[in-house]
Amino acid sequence: MTTTPSVNSPTKRESPVAGIDRLTASSGHTAIVGLQWGDEGKGKIVDLLAPHFDLVVRYNGGANAGHSVQVGKERYALHLIPSGILSREKINVLGNGVVIDPNKLLEEIDGLRKRGVHVAGDNLRISDRAHVVLPYHKSQDALMEAAVSHGRSDSNKIGTTGRGIGPCYADKALRSTAVRMGDLLDPRKLEERLAHIVPIKNVTLAALAQSCDQSFEPFDPRKLAEEFAEYGKKLKEHVTDASHLLHESMAHHKRLLFEGANATLLDIDHGTYPYVTSSNCSSLGVHTGTGVPGHKVTSILGVVKAYQTRVGGGPMPTELHDEVGNRIRERGHEYGTTTGRPRRCGHLDLMALKYAARLSGATGICLMLLDVLAGFETLKVCTGYRHNGQTLDHYPGDADVLAAVEPIYQEVPGFGDEITACKNFADLPAKARAYIELIEQHAGVSVKVISVGPARDQTIVR
């Protein structure tokens, strides 16, 4: 009997991009981190680099992430599972810093298996300390958004993905109302915990619903305990002490690749608060989110779009509401992988990039979607902000200030020709190369990878 090899089986694929070996040969454990407001193309970069590492590790976020990877004609949208799942013999890890909706995770596993991707206990490991997203977190997420905007003409909604992320991390910080992956493996303990937590949630959510004239159906702790114990049974083969696994792997000279979800400007502490997500999605979160200490991660690749996008609420100084913005959205297919929402598009913000690159300690930049900018006669980049007549000398921490700044633009010549077939830096039009060099000057970091299309081989390594 012959068996069809799975997509990520040892008989499939070697890295198709010249220079990737050089890029990864000298780097130690490496983190891939978004330097804008998400959707920079982190999934593509992780997929490309994964063959050169042994473990691929998510350290933050949950099913709010949507990482698209194109393999030949096939497209995969990954939300919780690391993009390393599409590479042969890699161990993929969900660290303690990730918040997991088990139902969504099982759906994702099932979807991948149906497409011939091997996913099992040997290549997907889940931290027993990762927190669990329960249905009441999703209700709370939606009700909070409704409550803060109820009866107001201005919306101060965060514009969340509705995946229960904020409420789950809030329970993690509260401790007494939290459930971790390890708890799902012990049905008696889970039932006891939910018997104590769910009544508190029901009271809180009923009051929240009342505040914005919404209806609310209370949760049944027993039913939830049964449902989640069932998930526990199905996921048992994956659950482990992930931090121990990572330390043992490092002791055996295995190489780790960390996959950031969300992005630096959405970091709970250092992003454009309160219009952020609820985890440390900058590279600073790698350490708390996996248990791997700071000095171990020596290479940090910041992933940056050639322009700016944002989904959800919050200030975006370079946002465009004109034909240029629409053209970027259509050429870049700028619609969310997770929620399908149209992304807000604008000129590249180098003031924000300089801040994010420094904060995340980027040692190199992967510049993505440069092809989207082909055909514009001129391009504008924001090199600074003016506020109340003064030029700001650093990125503001107050979202109201950020909303009020006036961007200072530099206009540069655009590049006319399509660049999707370029294989080397020298193949790029001189004006595209000048645009890249301008980014390097402002960010203070070299652009090491340039992406000119979604496919694996549409990548230039410098």
Ligand code: GDP
């Ligand atoms: P992530 O969340 O950072 O992984 O990014 P997303 O997957 O949400 O969004 C990036 C989108 O751009 C995906 O649809 C990718 O397939 C696509 N993409 C990545 N790199 C390029 C590129 O260089 N050019 C174009 N045109 N698309 C790209």
Ligand code: IMO
């Ligand atoms: P990836 O990994 C883009 C945004 C949401 C919202 C805010 C808070 O695909 O780059 P949350 O549901 O996390 O409480 O929403 O953060 N957001 C993202 N935007 N890409 C993401 O992930 C995002 N994850 C969260 O749109 O504005």
Ligand code: MG
């Ligand atoms: Mg995304």
